[in-house]
Amino acid sequence: MTVRTTLAPAAGMGWATQVTLFIAVLFLVCAWAIDLTPAALANLPRQMATVLSFFYPADLNYGATRVWPALLESIQIAWMGTIIAAMLSLPLALLGARTLFPRIARLVKLISATARAFPEILLAIYFVPIVGLGAFAGALAIGISSVGMLTKLGSEVVESIDMGPVEAVQAAGGSRLLALRYAVVPQVLPEIVAHWLFRFELNIRASAVLGVVGAGGVGGVLLNTLRYRHFEKAAAVLLLTILVVLIIDMVSGAIRRRLLR
Template sequence: MSTSIKPQPQGRVGWATWATFIIAALFVWSLWAIEFSPARMIQVPGQLAEQLSFFYPVDMAYGWDAVLPAIVESIQIAWMGTLIAAVLSLPLALLGARTLFPRVARFVKLISATARAFPEILLAIYFVPIVGLGPFAGALAIGISSVGMLTKLGSEVVESIDFGPVEAVEASGGSRWLALRYAVMPQVLPELAAHWLFRFELNIRASAVLGVVGAGGVGGVLLNTLRYGHLDKAAAVLILTIIVVLIIDMISGEIRHRIIRG
């Protein structure tokens, strides 16, 4: 026989089939549990279309007067939050590198993993009663919640460095401190800066929602416009947020690429 086709395995149900079946069952069960009946499902597109029709005409006067200042505040919250996180995470990233501090690293990593599980909005719930309603609470919440991720990414960067310069400094009698300053920092700083910028992009989105718990920014404005049914004003919030976030993403992304390429 010149051409032979491999026999397909028969009579065995593969794991993919099982997984699909289980997921489908979970899905249907979930729909049933939240009472998302077919009748309700048919309603939804109509409701969405009706609400969308109220978006027009967009109340841009409100956009310039009330929304833009709130977006600016969100940007300021994100900036200060990222700055707090960068300052706090720098020493932690060094301590969390297995190659430099084998004993402490495990502990630091555990803490940073726990910190990452916290959505910033839950932290804001605690900071609002402490420093009062407003953007300062938001900046603190964003800062603390970003430390976890920046520590993790940072220590991975530190672990990936070339160890030659470190050994060179130590071989010529330099202390551990001098090795960090002259051999480790110059290697890791560009990549760390890129991670900080990336986190800044994420924090813009995070700070936008903090207004929901009274921690400043554009989220509170959106919640109020929707609560009172001013959909034309809500549309202004959405349009301005999308434009500003797109612009910041573009600028920040461009800078990150330049930093990484050197």
């Protein structure tokens, strides 16, 4: 991209050039620090090609016997985590809306920001010793870390609604709870359910990696096949994962579009 220096060509570089230069220097320093030299970079395509050739043919038998059950477990983890998060975040999203509960909202937002800061895999590191190796720890980790994000998104949806009907229910003598029931929830539910579904799509990917720390699912299988250099088996893991995630994304995306129409 050309940088226009029409105003003061003699004065030197524009700020865009300076930033680009800064990033370039930073990049070179970092690349040098991790030994990513031009030689290593040049060697890369050949290395990748060699390894990739080992991936063919995929061991479909292994796929059916070992990968498929692990993938199903990943889906179960993601689903349970999403359900836990959805149930916990719905009331929290209402309580976290500034427009409805100005005093409680700040506290709820603080809690959700904290829950959001932990990547699920770090939570899983703590849950595994607590509830034992396996999928249950994974579901809890996914659930807790999703609560934060879903609460935040839900509160934003609630804050964006038309508050008129809320006042109308109260003007008719309805309690605050009834105002939530008839004026808030009907306005926000489709968007909030769409966020749940989107989170489920993300959680499928998150649950797939949890196996790395022993929290169940397909990640552990991939790690083992690669560790013992069984590339045809790893190929089966990748193929099946891509396929299943694509299908789930498609179905969930179609439902989301219908909800929001």
